[in-house]
Amino acid sequence: MKIENKNTVSEExxxxxxxxxxxxxxxxxxxxxxxxxxxxQKEWAxxxxxxxxxxxxxxxxxxxxxxxxxxxxxxxIGGTQIGNFLFxxxxxxxxxxxxxxxxxxxxxxxxxxxxxxxxxxxxxxxNILNFLLQFYIxxxxxxxxxxxxxxxxxxxxxxxLIGVMISLIVLTYYLASTNGHITKLLRIKNESLTHSLNxxxxxxxxxxxRVKNNLAQISAIMNLQLFNxxxxxxxxxxxxxxxxxxxxxxxxENIYQNEAxxxxxLHSIVQILKKELEKKLLRIDxxxxxxxxxxxxxxxxxxxxxxxxxxxxxxxxxxxxVIVKISFGKQNEYAFVEISANQAIEPYQNNNIxxxxxxxxxxxxxxxxxxxxxxxxxxxxxx
Amino acid sequence: MANQVLIVEDEGIIAMLNxxxxxxxxxxxxxxxxxxxxxxxxxxxxxxxxxLMDIMLDDDIxxxxxxxxxxxxxxTPVIFISANSDRSTYEKAISISNSSFLNKPVDIDSLxxxxxxxxxx
Numbered sequence: 001m002k003i004e005n006k007n008t009v010s011e012e013x014x015x016x017x018x019x020x021x022x023x024x025x026x027x028x029x030x031x032x033x034x035x036x037x038x039x040x041q042k043e044w045a046x047x048x049x050x051x052x053x054x055x056x057x058x059x060x061x062x063x064x065x066x067x068x069x070x071x072x073x074x075x076x077i078g079g080t081q082i083g084n085f086l087f088x089x090x091x092x093x094x095x096x097x098x099x100x101x102x103x104x105x106x107x108x109x110x111x112x113x114x115x116x117x118x119x120x121x122x123x124x125x126x127n128i129l130n131f132l133l134q135f136y137i138x139x140x141x142x143x144x145x146x147x148x149x150x151x152x153x154x155x156x157x158x159x160x161l162i163g164v165m166i167s168l169i170v171l172t173y174y175l176a177s178t179n180g181h182i183t184k185l186l187r188i189k190n191e192s193l194t195h196s197l198n199x200x201x202x203x204x205x206x207x208x209x210r211v212k213n214n215l216a217q218i219s220a221i222m223n224l225q226l227f228n229x230x231x232x233x234x235x236x237x238x239x240x241x242x243x244x245x246x247x248x249x250x251x252x253e254n255i256y257q258n259e260a261x262x263x264x265x266l267h268s269i270v271q272i273l274k275k276e277l278e279k280k281l282l283r284i285d286x287x288x289x290x291x292x293x294x295x296x297x298x299x300x301x302x303x304x305x306x307x308x309x310x311x312x313x314x315x316x317x318x319x320x321x322v323i324v325k326i327s328f329g330k331q332n333e334y335a336f337v338e339i340s341a342n343q344a345i346e347p348y349q350n351n352n353i354x355x356x357x358x359x360x361x362x363x364x365x366x367x368x369x370x371x372x373x374x375x376x377x378x379x380x381x382x383x
Numbered sequence: 384m385a386n387q388v389l390i391v392e393d394e395g396i397i398a399m400l401n402x403x404x405x406x407x408x409x410x411x412x413x414x415x416x417x418x419x420x421x422x423x424x425x426x427x428x429x430x431x432x433x434x435l436m437d438i439m440l441d442d443d444i445x446x447x448x449x450x451x452x453x454x455x456x457x458x459t460p461v462i463f464i465s466a467n468s469d470r471s472t473y474e475k476a477i478s479i480s481n482s483s484f485l486n487k488p489v490d491i492d493s494l495x496x497x498x499x500x501x502x503x504x
Contacts, residue, residue, distance in 0.1 A: 205469065209439065212466035212487060213394065219488030220400040227403055249488050253468060 015181065017064055019110065019174040020072055023167065024061040027076075028054055030163045031083065034156075043146055046090040053083040073111045077123055080104050081130050088134040092145035095156035096164075101131045103167040110171055208256040215249040240312060244357075247273075247308045251301050264300045266307070266337065270326055273311060284311075285325040295335070299383060302361045303337060306381055309361070310339055310347050313354050314377075317345055334382035341377040386502050387413040389431040391422040391449070392464075393441045397487070401435050401464070404491055408498060419444025423452050431459060433501055438465035438472060447472070450479050460501045464489050 031054045038047035060075035084104060087097040108123045137143055148156070222242045229235045247269075254268050274284040295303065307326070314324065323342045330336065339347070348354050362369065367383035388405045390412055392398035402412050413429045416422055418441040426434065434453075438446040450461055463476045466487040476484050483497055 205467075209467045212468075213439075216466050216487035216489070217394055217396050220394075220397045223400050223491060224396070224403065227407075246488055246490070253486060256469065 015174055015177050016111065017069060019170055020060065020064045020069075020076055022170050023076060023107065024057045024064065026163065026166050026170065027057045027079065027083070028061070030159060031057065033159060034087070037152070041146075046086070046146065049086045049090070050083075053079055053086065056082070077108055077111060080107060081126060085130055085134055089137060089143050090146055091148060091156065093138055095148070095153055096160035097156070098131075098134070099160055099164040100167075101127070101134075103164055103171070104130075106171050107167070110174055208252065211252055212249060212256075215245060215252065219245050219249065243312060244305065244308065247305055248301065251304050255297060255300070264297055265294055266300070266304060266328060269300075269304045270307060273308060283321060283323045285323060299365060302365050303381065303383065306358060306361045306365075307337060307339065309354055309358055310379060313348050314339075314341060314345050318343070331380075331382060336383070337381045339377075339379045339381075343377065344373045344375055345377050346373075347371070347377060347379050385409060385411040386432040386504070387411055387429065389413055389422070389425055389429065389434045390415040391417070391419075391434060391440065391446060392437045393417040393439070394437070397437075401494075404494060405435070405498070408495060410498070410502075418442040419446065419449035422446070422449045426453050426457060426459060430457070433498065434459055434461040436461050436463050438463060438467050438476065447475050447479065450482065454479060462494070462497050462501065464494070
């Protein structure tokens with residue numbers, strides 16, 4: 001990919017060098033015609049000035065061939081500006097030389113572009129000043145133009161018109177080529193990004209699948225072990241551990257199915273727990289899904305595990321049907337999950353693994369618990 | 384004669400668990416295979432009453448593709464059991480006639496209920 005980018009950049013520059021090459025040839029050719037004319041007319045001063053300008057274009061041509069592109073670029077811009085100025089002064093506006101004032105800003109833009117705005121604005125400002133100065137000098141007759149015969153004025157006008165047209169064609173070609181090239185480059189980059197995105201999505205799918213599959217294997221091992229156990233305490237312990245593993249798998253599933261991977265709602269997780277716990281005399285009352293805000297994925301796992309621990313513990317300590325309500329909300333700077341029951345049940349005991357797990361999860365979340373247990377149970381996890 | 388169940392699962396431990404669950408229900412596992420190609424062949428030769436099918440298998444043929452092939456000749460009920468439960472996979476799986484879907488890790492009670500419902504016993 002990096003190699004491709006380097007190639008495209010160098011190709012873009014090549015277009016620019018081709019333009020400089022052909023502009024120099026065009027300018028040298030047309031200036032040579034003027035040189036010939038002034039030589040025949042024995043107008044030595046303008047002839048020397050034009051010879052000087054031709055040498056500037058020839059230097060630009062040489063620099064371009066020898067890969068001194070910056071020098072080449074500024075020589076051609078300078079040559080155009082000075083040439084325009086001198087030609088306008090010597091032969092006046094009526095030969096059409098002023099038409100090059102239209103191509104000069106285009107040449108400037110196409111050779112400098114927006115890569116260096118300071119250079120671009122400076123060159124364009126010089127171009128405007130050059131034109132205003134020409135206009136002022138010619139209009140106020142500050143320098144006498146060479147008196148040309150009428151047929152020569154017509155001839156020069158045609159030559160200049162053709163020269164401007166050729167310049168515009170070369171510049172339009174450059175613009176079209178660059179534009180086409182940029183469009184192609186954007187298409188290639190777009191295709192490359194789409195491909196990369198598809199690959200990442202595939203990788204993410206595979207990763208989620210692997211995580212879930214590994215959890216499924218752990219769960220299967222525990223289930224197989226359960227088939228061989230007879231001791232009730234051992235069965236109970238392993239079943240609780242299995243539930244914890246399954247809870248992690250449920251959260252993984254929810255992360256994967258959620259469109260925004262960084263956020264998750266607890267509602268869907270508790271919904272699955274509800275089905276499991278209702279087998280054990282718990283009736284879970286859940287608020288509507290609109291009432292719950294999304295929570296950060298980093299907090300989702302410990303919070304879901306905490307809810308799981310409390311509900312598992314409550315379900316193991318009841319002998320008749322209990323209605324449990326789970327609600328979500330905000331209290332001062334904390335978000336909370338509230339578990340309330342219609343009986344004063346012990347949500348956890350102090351000296352068992354459930355207690356240790358709850359303590360560890362609360363510490364991880366930097367959360368606290370508000371517990372009220374009179375006629376009914378109210379337990380708030382503030383995080 | 385007990386209902387015959389074909390297990391298609393590439394993870395050995397999960398295949399073993401499925402076998403235990405099925406056998407505990409009084410059913411018989413006629414074969415346990417790990418690839419889509421073997422699933423198609425075994426179904427054709429043994430004609431089981433039910434298929435427990437994973438989706439991502441050992442070979443290039445997925446569980447869904449294998450069932451699409453099986454459906455050309457047989458309407459054997461299938462329960463897909465997969466960790467690959469994105470919406471598109473789920474919809475493809477349940478679009479197959481006489482099929483249902485369970486997520487991995489599978490809840491044993493849910494699997495038993497599903498099997499009972501499919502085999503009507």
